[in-house]
Amino acid sequence: MPVILLVEDESPIRDMVRFALSRAGMEMLDAEDVARAEQILVSRRPDLILLDWMLPEENGIELLRRLRKDPERKDIPIIMLTAMAEEEQKVRGLEVGADDYVTKPFSPPELVARIKAVLRRATGADESGVIRIGELAMNTATHEVYCGETGIELGPTEYRLLKFLLSHPDRVYSRTQLLDYVWSDADAPEERTVDVGIRRLRKALQPGGCDQLIKTVRGAGYSLARKDQSA
Structure with a gap:
């Protein structure tokens, strides 16, 4: 929403x-x-x-x-x-x-x-509300997420986290920033909550191989890299 x-x-x-x-x-x-x-x-x-x-x-x-x-x-x-x-x-x-x-x-x-x-x-969504990076696609109108032809089931928090990262590709966000942008203070009092959210998101994306798009930047935070930068 x-x-x-x-x-x-x-x-x-x-x-x-x-x-x-x-x-x-x-x-x-x-x-x-x-x-x-x-x-x-x-x-x-x-x-x-x-x-x-x-x-x-x-x-x-x-x-x-x-x-x-x-x-x-x-x-x-x-x-x-x-x-x-x-x-x-x-x-x-x-x-x-x-x-x-x-x-x-x-x-x-x-x-x-x-x-x-x-x-x-x-x-970066098209007119139908779809955000797409590589094989990963999110329909913001229907809340459907796909990795290639594979449908991805996400909980509300993981969906918000993925939507934020998809909307800001190739930018590194610290745990504190992600707490502010994705979670409310009441839901996420500790930075490790972000690590748990990222872990769950990666697990959900793993069947289609799109978990590789989410990068851990040591000492800085997390980012979602475009596929041609994900080596």
């Missing part, structure tokens, strides 16, 4: 978006200002951020700038919500690092469609 963080100070808009995202099978976190959004980001990593431009105390563009400079969170997709329809403002947001923008007022179906499109681009 994709997790979306909405940073928006107007309660009716938050309620409308929550309803739309719920119907689309997405979880929503919400913050009424930048300070609250940054508190949430300490403990949760959303799959995408919906960020209002005009916010109390500090505007959304400043948070966008900080996130794009943050090595831990710079790759989170961000859609700007703005009442400013001028082309100059839209261009400014895109130049700072927004992945897309939606002009208020917007329809919930349009917003959901934009979110799905940006998530596909961010994860």
Whole structure:
């Protein structure tokens, strides 16, 4: 289930978006200002951020700038919500690092469609929602996983872990980072939980031979390497 963080100070808009995202099978976190959004980001990593431009105390563009400079969170997709329809403002947001923008007022179906499109681009999924690296393929719409012609059965945690690694190939993530990105604090108080998750994932992928894609980087963490780099 994709997790979306909405940073928006107007309660009716938050309620409308929550309803739309719920119907689309997405979880929503919400913050009424930048300070609250940054508190949430300490403990949760959303799959995408919906960020209002005009916010109390500090505007959304400043948070966008900080996130794009943050090595831990710079790759989170961000859609700007703005009442400013001028082309100059839209261009400014895109130049700072927004992945897309939606002009208020917007329809919930349009917003959901934009979110799905940006998530596909961010994860490398095709239009049917399939992420593929070598023989390993994940259908994010149906939650089916295949290694070649072999269907792979995964538990919820292993599925989230594989989805994250597939969406960020060839990047090494420490155990602490994977705890933040894949597990909640309550579920994973210790770094060895990551080792157990990786071991279970490899075991599940082993029948099709795709376990070889998951690499242990000594002293650093884990990565999912593209097949031509997996020697």
